[in-house]
Amino acid sequence: MKRLLVGGMTYTPTGFFPLDVLIEDGCVVRIGRELSRSDSPAVLDCSGKYIVPGFADVHVHLREPGFSYKETVATGTAAGARGGYTALCSMPNLNPPPDTPEHLAVEQEAIRRDARIRVYPYGCITMGQTGRGEVTDMAALSQAGAVAFSDDGKGVQQEERMHEAMERAAALGQMIVAHCEDESLLTGGWIHEGVYAAAHGHKGISSASEWKQVERDLKLAEETGCRYHVCHVSTKESVELIRQAKARGVRVTCETGPHYLVLCDEDLQEDGRFKMNPPLRGKEDRDALIAGLLDGTVDMIATDHAPHSAEEKGRGLEKSLMGIVGLETAFPVLYTHLVLPGVLTLEQLVERMSVRPRQVFGLAGGLEPGQPADLAVLELTEEYEIDPGTFLSMGRATPFAGWKVRGRNTMTMVEGQIVWQE
Template sequence: MTIWIKNAIMLNQKEEYRPIELLIKQETIQAIGEDLTALSSATDEIIDAHGALVAPGLIDVHVHLREPGFSYKETIKTGTMAAARGGFTTICAMPNVRPEPDTAEKMAALQVKIAQDAVVKVKQYAPLTMGLHSDTLTNQTDLLAAGAFAFTNDGVGVQTAGTMYLAMKEAAANQTVVVAHTEDDSLLFGGVMHEGIRNKELGLPGILSATEASQIARDVLLSEATGAHYHVCHVSTKESVRVIREAKCAGINVTAEVTPHHLLLTENDIPADSSIYKMNPPLRGKEDRQALIDGLVDGTIDLIATDHAPHSKAEKTGGMLGSPFGIVGSETAFSLLYTHLVGPGLATLAQLIDWMTYKPAKVFGLEGGTIEVGQKADLAFFDLTTPKKILAEEFLSLATNTPFIGWEVKGTTTMTLVDGIVVYKEGSIR
């Protein structure tokens, strides 16, 4: 199968748009140029990109697919369909499912299900400890052999320093990554949103910034002691950014991610006691948001990840106190950030693409992140000019729990290819 893609644009090294065509044969990019007519005699399919930007397929290192155990929220099929609609060609799935993939046998069974149902490439995390909530370490060697991508107890912080230390020692020996949801349970005090201004106005218990930052401070020292690569999930506070920056200056092997919602919203955007704004970590203050943007631009924070966390409509009817944490993000991440981060000049398009492609590939040693001849044809195409509203009824995810419904954006996905196969085009999954 040979595909000739015409009438696309690409950013050059000067961050200027140039017209581009691509020739894709089987799984790989065969040629890139402004006019590939001379090479296209044996083309099986011609696709007109209609002036869309072509970028490397986006990579999301933080997604919740919910299957097995919670398929009423999301499935591997629907979650990867949503990712394809968002321009993602590789996603990394968190292990807080039931049963947790904490043994080689469970991991192998989950890998079979992924191979059967996934529309995009899925890398599966394994837990650091048995059942996520225990202090009994999993067998990292066996889990890696069964297909584990990296290790995390995402959804809960590892509460015991000794457990994290031993897990990091194992990870360093296995040359794998410890990925951390940083949250000190002893500092939660029943909080459901940021401890700041809005929680007091709404009469709701707050979550201290120290809940996150204090555990990062602990863990970077453990990373230094063990030599493990330590990656911080969904950074949300200025204190966390400061700790990570100081750790990097000290030569500690720490990397970090930030979500679109923490880059775009603050506690002041929460209009009422609404569960649609309930996420963990919570939306923070204006100074925190600015620190996240500054940290991303100066390299303290390495990349952007969605923390796509689907829930059913019924689960999100209990307000802040009675609903689970989490919002979806796979289908809206790029367009929101292009519109509200690149649009106002807070970042360049080249930076945004870098944070969502090259950087996650580099940090985690994944394929992709660039467009070059001979590489796998994992590609995403975006309409940078046509404004569109984010509509719940157009979601391919089973869930629509996001505060961005109704927002107008540019940069929506027009087509996604995985290994040279069109998996999403013009609002439909093939």
């Protein structure tokens, strides 16, 4: 089947231009000015809109198998499609955790059955995804389809275990994707050890609990030659350590989340929808993350979409579970608060949300001839209010509820097929 997208401003590596996009047999065939409509049975008018490669999120919790009361592959990928995402990498804190090919197969069956967009599952670093103990059979998991290896939600606590994991991953040409959290530096806190915690009597989480493990892992990555990716960077110290490591030639990449780029601990409210791990840090950390995004130290933006039930998120800052949803709010929040004020260009935002994640993780799809036609069509002028009650995700906890934003995805395609349309 042929489709022709006409009238839109289309993303290219050198900027946005008024270019039509011809799709045939699921792939982008041609991008050019005023392409012929005569041989295309399906012409889609994108006038006044922006055509971009579909967003790719390398850090998403789909909760299935094991926690389907929070989210399912069906609802999570529907939320992703609505948000303009065409590819998600699903984290391994599941039951059973994907620590063997047999356990991974349970998740893969749910993906095959219900995924609306592409889903790439992680394999665990350690057996049971505990952050301790025996390293998994990475060769078997890689052969079975694991996109990379992570124990997200748990930092690998033992240096010798992480060294072993990195050696195995390096031998396979695979990547370690690390949740960095040194549990010996935790004191039972639940928000950042900063001004809000001090003013309101909350127990804090130190920045060192993140950056000390980043520092350790960068040393190990340098020793082993392993490709190493740091999850949800939140502190200025982590940014600087990664910047220095890149300058030395360490094979390191990293991500941060939308919430860390537009909020800080001074924005906290006594509500579980402001609680996540790592927590919202100080203003200086937020500024360092933005600087890292601009100079290339921070490679990409990932949501860490982590849905929970209303009851689990309704216990206030101290007692709610950690995690917020993000697939349906990421682009509008970032467009409104980073692009419109001139902090980032739209091209830079698309690069960090789509192009760079695909490059680093080897994900299919895009917006160039020969690639599978995985794309999104964005409307950028209409202002609207973020309403969690309309989310397709089962999760509703977001610090952005009620925010006025611009930037709405109106259509998502995967392999040239419309998987979501406003």
